[in-house]
Amino acid sequence: MHKVMHTIDCLLRSTTLSMNVDHETHVRVLQMSDADQLFAVTDRNREHLRAWLPWVDSNQNLLDTRRFIQSVVDQFKANEGFQCGIWHKGSFAGVVGFHRIDWMNKNVEIGYWLAKEFEGKGLMTKSCRVLVDYAFHESKLKRVQIRCATRNTKSCRIPERLGFRKEGIALQAEYLYGCFVDLVVYAITDTEWAKIGGLQNGTSEVVLSGARPSDVESIDAIVKALYECVTFEPLKKPDYERLRSLCHFRAKFIPAKTTQDEPVSVLHIEEFISRSDNSARETRLDEKGSCEQEVGRKTDLFGNIAHVFSVYESRFSKSDALVRARGINSIQLVKDRGRWWILSIACDTERPENPIPK
Numbered sequence: 001m002h003k004v005m006h007t008i009d010c011l012l013r014s015t016t017l018s019m020n021v022d023h024e025t026h027v028r029v030l031q032m033s034d035a036d037q038l039f040a041v042t043d044r045n046r047e048h049l050r051a052w053l054p055w056v057d058s059n060q061n062l063l064d065t066r067r068f069i070q071s072v073v074d075q076f077k078a079n080e081g082f083q084c085g086i087w088h089k090g091s092f093a094g095v096v097g098f099h100r101i102d103w104m105n106k107n108v109e110i111g112y113w114l115a116k117e118f119e120g121k122g123l124m125t126k127s128c129r130v131l132v133d134y135a136f137h138e139s140k141l142k143r144v145q146i147r148c149a150t151r152n153t154k155s156c157r158i159p160e161r162l163g164f165r166k167e168g169i170a171l172q173a174e175y176l177y178g179c180f181v182d183l184v185v186y187a188i189t190d191t192e193w194a195k196i197g198g199l200q201n202g203t204s205e206v207v208l209s210g211a212r213p214s215d216v217e218s219i220d221a222i223v224k225a226l227y228e229c230v231t232f233e234p235l236k237k238p239d240y241e242r243l244r245s246l247c248h249f250r251a252k253f254i255p256a257k258t259t260q261d262e263p264v265s266v267l268h269i270e271e272f273i274s275r276s277d278n279s280a281r282e283t284r285l286d287e288k289g290s291c292e293q294e295v296g297r298k299t300d301l302f303g304n305i306a307h308v309f310s311v312y313e314s315r316f317s318k319s320d321a322l323v324r325a326r327g328i329n330s331i332q333l334v335k336d337r338g339r340w341w342i343l344s345i346a347c348d349t350e351r352p353e354n355p356i357p358k
């Protein structure tokens, strides 16, 4: 039953899945358009990757990489897991993913690699943490496994840092360019993950340190920062780094429908950013700039939770007399670990049959 629901979910979210790792890093399911980047990074890192990964020699050209990505796309469509690219400060850094999910037994194995220049920053530990969390919370699996060659100490440190148990050594379990190597088997169950706090111990703290304290100290501050982030000069972009720092890792963006018949879109922040960029290019807003201003607000607050109905006006620039659009942002906020976080923003625009109340 769960698999069926998960499949429907996959179809609804089309063929993409993207998750924040920290305020500078995200993972996204590989797509064919990533082939050039993936091949270039693989090719530059042959010697480094060949030490521990058996597939490197069989990936010789762009066509091989495209074949691999096609298998990734098929795997994701079939709901059998996914392989994500990792982007750090906009650069392609490596790959992390689920090998085929064993739905019958509800378990999965994670595999990964990083380009040499991205080692030593904690990117893979943090990316794996996000995937383990996804496996338990979204896919409702019971066990996640990681296997590393006994002498691959850098790799072994990853499951160890994440609190995995060492279950034993699988002798001669992998054929690596002419010899068989032994693999350490690490695993963690859903109950063990919950006990050690899973994601709570990692990613949220990283995002926390990325925010300017003055942006997140009050409801007023975070709403003001939100409008500042999405305002930009001609030929510039919104301040997406600052926007990420305001949002909870699981924040949802629900833009206004462009036609009333289309289904509602519930987007992860990276999907929202890429959709906003595309739409700015299509409407040439990127050339004209955009100024979003709050002109009215209604706030409801109870303890650590708040809801803000924020009325906005959009212009190309602050000095424009002409208002391009008006609407309401419904912003859900939560106070946690000493700061405010955006949990969701749903928006609807003003139309003749849908005027903003006085």
Ligand SMILES: CC(C)(COP(=O)(O)OP(=O)(O)OC[C@H]1O[C@@H](n2cnc3c(N)ncnc32)[C@H](O)[C@@H]1OP(=O)(O)O)[C@@H](O)C(=O)NCCC(=O)NCCS
Binding pocket: 048, 049, 052, 053, 112, 113, 114, 115, 118, 119, 120, 121, 122, 123, 124, 125, 126, 147, 148, 149, 152, 154, 155, 158, 161
């Ligand atoms: C395995 C591999 C991904 C490990 O890379 P890595 O950079 O050591 O792993 P992480 O990204 O988790 O970074 C951990 C390092 O960053 C440091 N670090 C910095 N900030 C950190 C943070 N916030 N959290 C965790 N570690 C952090 C750690 O101290 C550690 O550095 P150290 O090894 O000098 O102590 C990489 O070596 C690789 O791709 N190797 C080739 C392919 C391979 O072996 N794949 C795995 C097959 S099983």
